[in-house]
Amino acid sequence: EDQVTQSPEALRLQEGESSSLNCSYTVSGLRGLFWYRQDPGKGPEFLFTLYSAGEEKEKERLKATLTKKESFLHITAPKPEDSATYLCAVQAIQGGSEKLVFGKGTKLTVNP
């Protein structure tokens, strides 16, 4: 069964304290891995798509990387406005059709 596991469930950082969020996956045929940011009471906001091992994408203080078994979202010198829940999803083939399988998310809190 295709699975996506995100860790940690919650992470508290001080402003400027860099860290990484993990997304490990087991899928029969990875077509793509997606990172989203979700603020409380709002819909997920697209951040990155990664397609193959070794690929990296950057946006401001965020950098996403991909290996054959996991992805990392690195946050460099975070600010309080980076506080949100970060969702990871993999696109896989299930039952003959493609679908997104989501992890439960990592809730990030950045204290000033």
Next chain:
Amino acid sequence: DGGITQSPKYLFRKEGQNVTLSCEQNLNHDAMYWYRQDPGQGLRLIYYSQIVNDFQKGDIAEGYSVSREKKESFPLTVTSAQKNPTAFYLCASSIMAGSGRETQYFGPGTRLLVL
């Protein structure tokens, strides 16, 4: 501005009542999706549609129904058969399903509460 709109933001359902959640997109996307989000769980797929007048069940379709009469619109009806409807409902769209490389973009969500 192009985007996805969902209405209402909050919806209250009485026992035995059917309610309909609206989702509209002006991105000219072919595929549209409905997800349910519960605390502590990942997003779960309810229904999806790759083309007008066609849709498929997702993982948790029981108690829900959809229609896709227009490319821009994909309303979700929560029927009285759905015994635990309280959740945050998210609509998404992508350029084309099945290409293997499309990104899904999400609307702002509708929170459904049971009275």
